[in-house]
Amino acid sequence: MSPDTLAGMTDVEAAARRFIADVWNARREESAYELVAEECPGLGGTGPEATLAWHRERRAAFPDLRYKIVDVVAAGDRVAVHWRAAGTHVGQFGPVPPTGQVVSYSGATFLRFDEAGRIVEVWSCTELFQLLQQLGVEMLPPAVSGPGA
Numbered sequence: 001m002s003p004d005t006l007a008g009m010t011d012v013e014a015a016a017r018r019f020i021a022d023v024w025n026a027r028r029e030e031s032a033y034e035l036v037a038e039e040c041p042g043l044g045g046t047g048p049e050a051t052l053a054w055h056r057e058r059r060a061a062f063p064d065l066r067y068k069i070v071d072v073v074a075a076g077d078r079v080a081v082h083w084r085a086a087g088t089h090v091g092q093f094g095p096v097p098p099t100g101q102v103v104s105y106s107g108a109t110f111l112r113f114d115e116a117g118r119i120v121e122v123w124s125c126t127e128l129f130q131l132l133q134q135l136g137v138e139m140l141p142p143a144v145s146g147p148g149a
Contacts, residue, residue, distance in 0.1 A: 013074035037118035062087035
């Protein structure tokens with residue numbers, strides 16, 4: 001692997017770590033405008049503002065939410081981040097009213113960067129079932145109807 005390739009990998013890893021530290025944890029919204037490309041899909045649109053919309057919505061439900069990086073893997077223009085999050089549910093979360101419950105859950109976020117080092121794609125897998133269980137949401141399988149039911 002060439003030194004240039006290695007440096008590029010380090011740069012995208014550093015940018016991913018900064019995205020989590022600044023945007024997710026410190027609420028430094030100005031960092032999203034430096035790190036997120038205009039074409040990056042987000043909540044209801046694209047670009048930094050659409051990315052921030054998702055985070056604002058999550059922060060409304062969990063104002064003290066903090067993410068801890070467990071592991072990072074960087075290759076080429078992509079970074080995978082395994083993280084753990086914890087926070088207190090004090091605002092509406094989808095259909096779930098505030099519970100005051102402290103939750104802890106984990107997930108993985110996959111980022112793709114353009115040649116300028118800006119995020120053009122964010123895709124996350126979250127242990128949503130675990131989170132909802134901690135909030136006391138009862139999940140029942142759908143009722144079976146028809147023959148044999």
